[in-house]
Amino acid sequence: MIGLELPKSALQLKSMLNNVAINLFRPIARKYDEAEHEYPKELDVMRGAMGGLGGRRPPEDSAGKGKDKPESESLGTNMMTIIGTEEMGYGDTGLMLSIPGRGLGNAAIAAVATEEQKQKFGDKWAAMAITEPESGSDSGSITTTAVLDGDEWVLNGEKIFVTCADRCEVVVIWATVDPSAGKAGIKSFIVEKGTPGFKLEKLEYKLGIRASDTGTFVLKDCRIPKENLLGSAEVKKRSTEGFKGVMKTFDNTRPMVAAMSNGVARAALELTREKMEEGGCKLDYHRNINNIGSMEKEYYMLEANLEAMRLLTYKAAWMADNKEFNSLEASMAKAKAGRCGTLITQKCCELLGPLGISQKYLAEKWMRDxxxxxxxxxxxxxxxxxxxxxxxxxxxKELR
Amino acid sequence: MFGFLMSKEQKMIKEEVGKLVKDIVIEDAHDMDENGEIPIEAIQKAWSLGASVSKVPEEYGGYGMTDSPVETAIILEELAYGDMSFAIAATLPALFIFPLEEMGTEDQKKKYLPLYCKETYTPCTLAINEPHFGFDPVEPKTLAVKKNGSIILNGQKCFVPAAEKASHIMVAASLDGKNELFIVDRNNPGLTVSEREKNIGLYPLETYEITLSDCEIPAEDRLGEGRGCDYDKVLQKTRIAMSAIGTGVSRASYEFAREYAKDRVQFGEPIAHRQTIAFMIAEMAYEVECMRLMTWKAASKLETGHDAKREAYLAKIYAGEMTMKVTDYGVQILGGHGYVREYPVERYYRNGRSISVLEGMAIV
Known part of the structure; x- marks a missing residue:
């Protein structure tokens, strides 16, 4: 059945997280845009409390209310995550990325770790380190190496653009165990902070999402226990199974990034609308688009784009919940939402005029974020x- | 229930319409366009599927099924994928039947529905568009005035499909500042139908300009009689329909260009192997999906009994803009071949232009 109205349970989660966005994130959004690299200690209250963000189970207090009336319908984990993520992005993307214990590394551990690894690292704040100075989009070309020496892996290399580099407790590092095997040789390893040979080299200064820290790690003869390798150690020649497995986690994380973009775009549009209406522009979705002011017309087109990117995001997440292969849809959502979010926030700053470039308002920050x-x-x-x-x-090979 | 999956019935009807389009529309679409005519047998075949009358109660000749805007949107996309003119022509009577069934009085339904809810396709139509600069469906210049128990209509309408053959035309006009619909008999002496219009696209679709000059109709032919009708609801339904049609036309262009790019070899390999072309195709792919999802979203709002003013509006403006973009890309990817009428992409481009311009050409 095609039905695109969100059920009540989803709307409850949405409104709960909207509260967090407005009451926890927004008041400190500017503060940590300015205090770059400083940990937003206000987020400590979210440590552990965010189990419900992913929709795995709604937090006790909101679930209690309708106990005698079980929800006739509920959405899957991915849909709930996407709905929650949009709200968080609507609050502040940089802060969202700084929620303790919710790093990308945590997603990887949750997806592929063994029971022992989950026991040991499940509660740790885990960052993810893939990118290298010479290896960006082409993540199959990484050169960080891992060599087995007795009961330990010895890691050497440099990792850049690691989100939560300073704040995290462990880092999931991508490295190759057999450079001649190409993608088949790439594995991921859990490295704990404080391990000798593992050094946080520097923190970046960025265009936006300044509340989130981004750093560079250098690994120099860094020795970690053998059992810190995530997943299987076996290198199958010419098989990119392992690499593909890691790439597959992108099918879940790409819609999440799209959802963040939906949230930021929505925030910018909402402020723009508020100011337009204060200025006497009536937005009622009524008159022919060519018979209205150019500002209204632009606004409507931006809102239509937001609607489009959100629906693509929902579809990708919904497919994941229904165990459908969603690689195409995840990329569609990311491509559309990433691009249009950028354009919408740019345009909102233009429509807001001087208010759009002033730091008195958050619009200029949203454009950067x-x-x-x-x-x-x-x-x-x-x-x-x-x-x-x-x-x-x-x-x-055919389309490079 | 939230979900993107078609129900069994929806899948069945999509396949059924898809098969019909494949069998009798796609191959003939070029000839229909050149001849400016759709064979009536083809229209009759589509009409026989019964989609346009399914909601009408059995006593008036329909099937008494539940109204499903989502299902109609699926059908319109499929039909328009074959040919946009065909999609409009084959579902044309619905433009008259739907408002009548939903907003007409008992007497009006009894009088008019059985005339058009028949096994044989019988044209009747809706007149919304007007031939003047700054036309806006929510501000029709056509005026209705009450006079001695009758209603007098004055104004001009354009792009009225099948106005020549239709026995009745539903006309949008403003009465005391409120937009309403009026049933006008084709033989009314106050109604003049002009020569057939010539347009940038939609060659096979017969459209006409009509003039209403002191056109007197009985008060009981005001849709909904004394209480009037919900014109905005009709607009919502037609806007969703136009975005469904835009989705279909865009999909046709996208699929054709995609397959062409894989076959066309230049510099020793298919042009699809080049990112400039491949990225255009990727963009076409997700924009078609966006249009479809926005159409479905608006339709599912209506289907669950909500107002869909915002969603229908956004779906229509989005489809209007993106249909142009996607069909433009279609011509561009084929290059010179895209510009000649031997290939269908130039037709999609011409037809696609009307999505953002026209209102009320189909209904969900």
């Missing part, structure tokens, strides 16, 4: 490549 969402977890161009290969049924 939004830009990253068309870059990390695969740039818009990489997404287009994935979509094109998929719909044209071309291999990565």
């Amino acid at each position: 939004s830009k990253i969402l068309d870059i990390f977890e695969g740039t818009g161009q990489i997404q287009h490549l994935i979509i094109a290969r998929n719909v044209l049924k071309l291999s990565s």
Whole structure:
């Protein structure tokens, strides 16, 4: 059945997280845009409390209310995550990325770790380190190495653009155990902070999402226990199974980035609308689009784009919940939302005029924040490549 | 229930319409366009599926099924994927039947529905568009005035499909500042139907300009009689229909260009192997999906009994803009071949232009 109205349980989660966005994130959004690299200690209250963000189970207090009337319908984990993520992004993307214990590394551990690894690292704040100075979108070309020496792996290399680098407790590091095996040799390893040979080299100064810290790690003869390798150690020649497995986690994280973009775009549009209405512009979705002011027309087109990117995001998440292969849809959502989020926030600053570039308002910050969402977890161009290969049924050799 | 999956019935009807389009529309679409005509047998075949009368109670000749805007949107996309003119022509009577069934009085339904809810396709139509600069469906210049128990209509309408053959035309006009619909008999002496219009696209679709000059109709032919009708609801339904049609036209262009790009070899390999082309195709792919999802979203709002003013409006403006973009890309990817009428992409481009311009050409 095609039905695109959210059920009550989803609306409850949405409104609960909207509260967090407005009451916890917004009041400190500017503070940590300015205090770059400083940990937003106000987020400590969210440590552990965010189990429900992913929709795995609604927090006790909200679930208690309707206990005698079980929800006739509820959405899956991915949909609930996407709905929650949009609200958090609506609050503040940089702060959202700084929620303790919710790093990308945590997602990887939750997805592929063994029981022992989950026991040991499940509660730790885990960052993810893939990118290297010479290896960005082409993540199959990483050169960080891991060599087994007795009961330990010895890691050497440099990792850049690691989110939560300073704040995290452990880092999931991508490295190759056999450089001659190409992608088949790439594995991920859990490295604890404080391990000798593992050094946080520097923190970046960024265009936006300044509340979130981004750092560089250097690994120099860094020795970690053998059992810290995530998943299987076996290197199957010419098999990219392991690498593909890691890439597959992107099918879940890309819609999340798209959802963040939906949230930021919504925030910018909401402020723009508020100011337009204060200025006497009536937005009632009524008159022919060519018979209205250019500001209204622009606004409507931006809102239509937001609607489009949100629906693509929902679809990708819904497919994941229904165990459908959603690689194409995840990339579509990311490509559309990443690009349009950037354009919407740019345009809102223009429509807001002087208010749009003043730091008195958050619009200029949203324009800076939004830009990253068309870059990390695969740039818009990489997404287009994935979509094109998929719909044209071309291999990565045919369409490079 | 939230979900993106078609129900069994929805899948069945999509396949059924898809098959019909494949069998009798796609191959003939070029000839229909050149001849400016749709064979009546083809229209009759589509009419026989019964989609346009399914909601009408059995006593008036329908099937008495539940109204499903989502299902109608699926059908319109499929039909328009074959040919946009065909999609409009084959579902044309619905433009008259739906408002009548939903907003007409008992007497009006009894009088008019059985005339058009028949096994044979019988044209009747709706007149919304007007031939003047700054036309706005929510501000029709056509005026209705009450006079001695009758209603006098004055104004001009354009792009009225099948106005020549239709026995009745539903006309949008403003009465005491409120937009309403009026049933006008084709033989009314106050109604003049002009020569057939010539347009940028939609060649096979017969459209006409009509003039209403002191056109007197009985008060009981005001839709809904004394209480009037919900014109905005009709607009919502037609806007969703136009975005469904835009989705279909865009999908046709996208799929054709995609397959062409894989076959066309230049510099020793298919042009699809180049990112400039491949990225255009990727964009076409997700924009078609966006249009479809926005159409479904608005339709599902109506289906669950909500007002869909915002969603219908946004779906229509989005489809209007994106249909142009996607069909433009279609021509561009084929290059010179895209510009000649031997290939269908130039037709999609011409037809696609009307999505954002026209209102009330189909209904969900």
